[in-house]
Amino acid sequence: MSEPDTRSRSAITKERSNQLLQELHASTDETERRRLRDELVQLHLPLVEYLARRFKDRGEPLHDLVQVGTIGLIKSIDRFEPERGLEFSTYATPTILGEIKRYFRDSGWLIKVPRRAQELQTTLNSARSELSQKLGRAPTVTELAQHIEASEEEVLEALDAARAYSAAPLEVLTESGGGRSDHPLLATIDDGLDRVEQRAVLRPALDRLDPQEREVLMLRFVAGRTQTEIAALVGVSQMQVSRLVSRSLAKLRGELEVAAEEQSEGSA
Structure with a gap:
């Protein structure tokens, strides 16, 4: 066909x-x-x-x-x-x-858990701590991969393995360039994250995104689709998909930071 x-x-x-x-x-x-x-x-x-x-x-x-x-x-x-x-x-x-x-x-x-993913977990933990102090923020998948001299797919696989046993921070769930990934942006919404307070914050933040932005994030991080597949499904170019993902993640991060500040002020 x-x-x-x-x-x-x-x-x-x-x-x-x-x-x-x-x-x-x-x-x-x-x-x-x-x-x-x-x-x-x-x-x-x-x-x-x-x-x-x-x-x-x-x-x-x-x-x-x-x-x-x-x-x-x-x-x-x-x-x-x-x-x-x-x-x-x-x-x-x-x-x-x-x-x-x-x-x-x-x-x-x-x-x-694949052996390579197991081997990388300890290295990744050290790298994340070191880069967080150096950058003043959580490192991206790309930065982690460069720091430990591994591929982004290997880093994602190791992060997924870690999430099988504990909830991973949202900050490292960032666009990595178009490879397939089974980890959900809503590992958060999926059973991997059972902390109700985080789920309650994430859902409203997602709802405030535009429908297309929300759909692209779900396809990329929940359905595990590649940028090429998303482009065909949504009807835009692969370059537009890349920009949409980056923009949507930035907006989502901003919404979560605002929610975190409000929660902090409310508990003060």
């Missing part, structure tokens, strides 16, 4: 999804709601399968992971509010991933 055909099909699917979600949100008839929900599940099942494949090396059958992920999809369908202007796929992704990760936790499975 040619690229234009693929995009056309994607646009049709998106249009149909939006229509169904609007109808579901407006309907009060339970039979009709079940029909709409079933069609939405079938329409977005490829997203569940795509996300479930990230965990294919964990020793669980893909079919079981898809079943678990579908629970998250259904929850997302029921909770989605069309008027908020967020793309459904970016809204549903954290919930689907959360259900799958919860399944592994409840089953007693541990996240498998």
